[in-house]
Amino acid sequence: MASNSGNRIIAIEEHYFDPEIVAEFDKKTSFEGTPIRKRMDDLYDARIKDMDASGIDMQVLSQGAPGVQRFDAEKATKLAIAANDRLHETCQRHPDRFSGFATVPSPAPEAAADELERTVKDFGFKGGMIHGLTNGDFIDQKKYWPIFARAEALDVPIYIHPAVPHPDVVKAYYADYLQKYPSLLTAAWGFTVETATAGIRMVLSEIFEAYPKLQIILGHLGEGLPFLLWRISDSLSRDSDYPFREKFCKHFHITTSGNFSDPAMLCSIMEMGVDRIMFSVDYPFAPNMQGTEWMEQISLSPDDKKKILHGNAEKLLRI
Numbered sequence: 001m002a003s004n005s006g007n008r009i010i011a012i013e014e015h016y017f018d019p020e021i022v023a024e025f026d027k028k029t030s031f032e033g034t035p036i037r038k039r040m041d042d043l044y045d046a047r048i049k050d051m052d053a054s055g056i057d058m059q060v061l062s063q064g065a066p067g068v069q070r071f072d073a074e075k076a077t078k079l080a081i082a083a084n085d086r087l088h089e090t091c092q093r094h095p096d097r098f099s100g101f102a103t104v105p106s107p108a109p110e111a112a113a114d115e116l117e118r119t120v121k122d123f124g125f126k127g128g129m130i131h132g133l134t135n136g137d138f139i140d141q142k143k144y145w146p147i148f149a150r151a152e153a154l155d156v157p158i159y160i161h162p163a164v165p166h167p168d169v170v171k172a173y174y175a176d177y178l179q180k181y182p183s184l185l186t187a188a189w190g191f192t193v194e195t196a197t198a199g200i201r202m203v204l205s206e207i208f209e210a211y212p213k214l215q216i217i218l219g220h221l222g223e224g225l226p227f228l229l230w231r232i233s234d235s236l237s238r239d240s241d242y243p244f245r246e247k248f249c250k251h252f253h254i255t256t257s258g259n260f261s262d263p264a265m266l267c268s269i270m271e272m273g274v275d276r277i278m279f280s281v282d283y284p285f286a287p288n289m290q291g292t293e294w295m296e297q298i299s300l301s302p303d304d305k306k307k308i309l310h311g312n313a314e315k316l317l318r319i
Contacts, residue, residue, distance in 0.1 A: 013280035014059035018083035039284035054288035067131035073108035080105035104128035113150035127156035132163025140205040162191030222254035258282035260294040
């Protein structure tokens with residue numbers, strides 16, 4: 001077991017598949033017949049044993065991509081409500097080991113806001129997760145703002161998680177190489193580009209002027225944005241005096257999910273500050289032990305490790 005100097009470890013981007021939602025996915029998307037699917041379906045013995053072996057005290061669970069973002073409003077809402085009810089039952093069985101992010105039915109923005117409120121107030125969920133595009137739309141469009149208004153009112157964050165890019169983007173950018181390198185479309189690059197674009201668009205939409213206390217989480221050490229933050233902000237300043245970098249660092253938090261790189265971590269700390277970085281594994285797509293062993297060896301001060309491993313999540317998510 002990775003020791004991490006006795007620190008409590010909270011991992012906040014850790015996935016599972018709700019049985020009704022995953023039944024709507026195709027075989028490839030559902031990882032049918034694979035070890036990943038087996039781990040996604042297991043919310044008890046094997047998962048907790050793996051957490052124990054790697055020193056993880058708590059997982060904040062979330063439905064895996066692509067979530068309910070591709071369904072019509074009625075279906076998305078129905079599936080999300082039932083999935084959140086089941087996730088609450090899971091968390092009640094092991095309240096010291098599991099908490100949850102709500103499945104957010106963004107195709108129905110008002111219903112999504114109500115469902116976020118229900119799960120936060122009745123279940124103690126820590127916020128909501130939205131996977132990629134909502135039926136082809138980026139989430140910054142004003143028709144989706146009721147979700148963010150409610151998140152601000154509830155004082156909970158929204159986690160913007162990757163999903164497969166728009167079909168036109170897939171065709172133009174990736175199709176030539178997908179037969180040999182299918183991961184190019186997802187974790188290797190496609191997820192990063194799509195989700196970083198979502199983050200940039202949220203800042204430019206001026207949603208944070210409307211909801212000045214709203215907080216957003218991005219995984220994978222910010223989808224590359226910390227590395228590019230100076231250049232993005234400097235370039236946009238030629239068009240407007242809008243303070244992009246200031247807004248990003250004030251309203252976004254990032255996690256380590258599936259990006260266990262010392263240089264990337266140090267860049268993120270230098271650009272955003274250690275108070276906005278939280279530990280995640282991206283289980284089961286990344287192994288728990290890989291994440292905790294990396295945090296054990298990375299050259300950070302004990303106080304900074306404490307913040308990343310649990311302190312920042314405890315503060316933001318009120319754990």
